[in-house]
Amino acid sequence: MADRAQGQVSQGQTPEGQMPDVLVVGAGFAGMYAVHRFRSQGLSVKALEAGSDVGGTWYWNRYPGARCDVPSLEYSYGFSAELEQEWDWPEVFSAQADILRYANHVADKFDLRRDMQFDTRVVAVEWLDDAHRWRLTTEAGERFEAPFCVMATGCLSIPITPSVPGAADFRGEVYHTGMWPKEPVDLAGKRVGIIGTGSSGVQAIPELARQAAHLTVFQRTPVYTVPANRKRMRPDVQQEFREHYREIREMQQNNQGGVSTFRPRKSVRREARVDTTNAPPTRLLDLTSEQRRDAIDRFGLGALLAFRDVYSDARANEIANELYRDTVRTMVRDPDTAERLLPKTYGLGCKRQVIDRDYYDTFNRDNVTLVDLVETPVDTVDATGVRTSARHYELDVLVYATGFDAMTGALLRANIRGRGGRKLADKWRDGPVAYLGLQMAGFPNLFTVTGPGSPSVLCNMLVAIEQHVNWIGNCIGWLRANGARTIEPREESETGWIAHVNEVAEGTMFTAPTCNSWYLGANVPGKARIFMPYVGGYPRYRARCEREAAHRYEGFALG
Numbered sequence: 001m002a003d004r005a006q007g008q009v010s011q012g013q014t015p016e017g018q019m020p021d022v023l024v025v026g027a028g029f030a031g032m033y034a035v036h037r038f039r040s041q042g043l044s045v046k047a048l049e050a051g052s053d054v055g056g057t058w059y060w061n062r063y064p065g066a067r068c069d070v071p072s073l074e075y076s077y078g079f080s081a082e083l084e085q086e087w088d089w090p091e092v093f094s095a096q097a098d099i100l101r102y103a104n105h106v107a108d109k110f111d112l113r114r115d116m117q118f119d120t121r122v123v124a125v126e127w128l129d130d131a132h133r134w135r136l137t138t139e140a141g142e143r144f145e146a147p148f149c150v151m152a153t154g155c156l157s158i159p160i161t162p163s164v165p166g167a168a169d170f171r172g173e174v175y176h177t178g179m180w181p182k183e184p185v186d187l188a189g190k191r192v193g194i195i196g197t198g199s200s201g202v203q204a205i206p207e208l209a210r211q212a213a214h215l216t217v218f219q220r221t222p223v224y225t226v227p228a229n230r231k232r233m234r235p236d237v238q239q240e241f242r243e244h245y246r247e248i249r250e251m252q253q254n255n256q257g258g259v260s261t262f263r264p265r266k267s268v269r270r271e272a273r274v275d276t277t278n279a280p281p282t283r284l285l286d287l288t289s290e291q292r293r294d295a296i297d298r299f300g301l302g303a304l305l306a307f308r309d310v311y312s313d314a315r316a317n318e319i320a321n322e323l324y325r326d327t328v329r330t331m332v333r334d335p336d337t338a339e340r341l342l343p344k345t346y347g348l349g350c351k352r353q354v355i356d357r358d359y360y361d362t363f364n365r366d367n368v369t370l371v372d373l374v375e376t377p378v379d380t381v382d383a384t385g386v387r388t389s390a391r392h393y394e395l396d397v398l399v400y401a402t403g404f405d406a407m408t409g410a411l412l413r414a415n416i417r418g419r420g421g422r423k424l425a426d427k428w429r430d431g432p433v434a435y436l437g438l439q440m441a442g443f444p445n446l447f448t449v450t451g452p453g454s455p456s457v458l459c460n461m462l463v464a465i466e467q468h469v470n471w472i473g474n475c476i477g478w479l480r481a482n483g484a485r486t487i488e489p490r491e492e493s494e495t496g497w498i499a500h501v502n503e504v505a506e507g508t509m510f511t512a513p514t515c516n517s518w519y520l521g522a523n524v525p526g527k528a529r530i531f532m533p534y535v536g537g538y539p540r541y542r543a544r545c546e547r548e549a550a551h552r553y554e555g556f557a558l559g
């Protein structure tokens with residue numbers, strides 16, 4: 001370790017003591033699969049991970065209530081039939097602890113840790129022009145070099161904490177949902193405050209309210225949230241999935257969001273099946289107001305999400321927003337609190353849909369207070385709590401559920417420098433520019449898994465990750481087989497792709513003028529406003545990537 005601290009080039013430390021073929025940054029689901037995939041095609045690989053173990057998002061986000069909003073039978077790897085057959089999911093939508101257990105099982109089963117180094121934060125990623133390889137430097141000063149570098153750093157991995165005056169003076173405990181401690185946090189008898197009501201806040205709030213003596217929720221923007229499916233996994237349903245997994249994985253490949261439309265037939269009781277002959281129309285505008293209300297009475301707030309025009313037609317969107325607000329007014333007992341919880345400044349579909357368990361009911365509890373930061377903004381944090389323009393709130397614990405520097409944050413923080421020492425930060429000054437979210441011109445042999453401009457966060461992440469890693473693995477294999485040393489996109493491919501990414505996002509609720517989301521970078525002060533993920537659908541995107549591979553990477557320059 002002493003040598004490493006002095007910054008000696010350790011050249012990768014593969015079992016043979018050679019420089020690896022590929023360096024991977026990150027050991028979340030993307031880095032884990034990358035290690036396995038590259039290894040199975042005969043490449044040597046080394047992954048560097050800042051955390052102490054595998055799991056990425058599911059390693060860091062341990063806050064009470066954390067769970068996934070994609071069904072676990074689908075939010076799971078498809079590369080190993082054996083893995084699909086042996087792993088039991090306890091719930092339909094799994095909690096963080098179960099997903100992390102799964103990640104650990106995968107790491108054990110495929111012996112992934114052998115090629116991983118933990119507690120290792122990469123602080124510089126630099127292309128060596130003459131040597132034609134990447135040099136990675138860690139926080140401890142250790143250096144690694146390899147001809148290929150894969151950034152598997154995640155889309156939501158850099159937590160942000162707003163700079164509130166006096167925040168450092170707070171003498172109580174401070175947590176961020178995205179960096180929750182591994183050790184249990186005891187909130188019993190404590191006065192807890194939470195800032196932020198996005199997906200993380202909405203999941204944490206009901207749990208914190210159950211555990212704390214009192215919970216104060218500091219809300220700036222109210223959220224649209226719909227109740228989660230909270231079913232236990234039925235063994236016969238899981239079995240039916242297992243019997244159809246190949247078909248399900250195929251369906252994922254052809255679905256806009258990478259989630260199959262498979263519905264168990266054998267295991268679901270006849271009376272529980274949805275009668276498709278009476279299925280509601282797919283357009284909200286085609287329904288009478290009585291029918292719209294009836295849909296919510298029967299299926300809950302989530303019914304609003306089933307209508308396609310809610311996402312594409314401003315009139316339908318506003319009708320849905322109003323129905324949503326009317327329904328919340330019936331769920332929260334105190335009318336003033338209910339009114340403050342209603343989103344009014346933007347529409348459904350602008351942000352990532354939030355899914356909750358008991359969110360609105362939590363505000364009916366005696367030990368929960370809602371503070372509207374638009375009415376009464378935070379003045380300062382001091383030693384004992386938070387002072388708004390109206391009053392002081394005494395707190396023992398302050399939780400930030402204030403989100404992430406999404407999509408670009410982890411890449412920019414890695415201090416990436418390409419050909420001629422050009423900084424990625426300079427290239428991306430006005431927003432991320434990349435081809436297919438996979439590579440950047442001027443940064444040869446550097447790949448990003450689920451990078452900006454790819455479906456990434458708009459897709460089932462496990463599906464998006466496997467597609468990217470497979471594409472990268474095939475690309476490296478092809479380069480080797482065809483005697484090419486380097487690959488990077490042509491500038492015109494990049495500009496053409498970005499124009500297409502913008503074009504398909506235009507006119508959707510994601511980019512409505514009233515919308516301010518992390519998809520647009522709007523949650524980070526000073527960040528360029530640009531819609532980062534690809535909204536044109538996973539199958540279309542995948543076809544485009546496959547075309548590149550089939551046409552000898554014609555959109556790329558080879559060296």
Ligand code: NAP
Binds near residue numbers: 195198200203221404
């Ligand atoms: P987020 O959606 O960005 O929400 C951050 C929250 O913090 C917002 O309510 C925001 O208010 C508030 N906030 C930020 N700065 C503030 C300030 N200075 N003062 C007051 N409030 C402030 O972040 P997130 O909740 O962590 O979720 C991020 C993404 O992670 C999700 O969209 C989702 O993709 C993923 N995620 C998924 C799950 C799941 O699978 N169920 C769970 C958690 C997270 P404003 O809106 O006013 O900025």
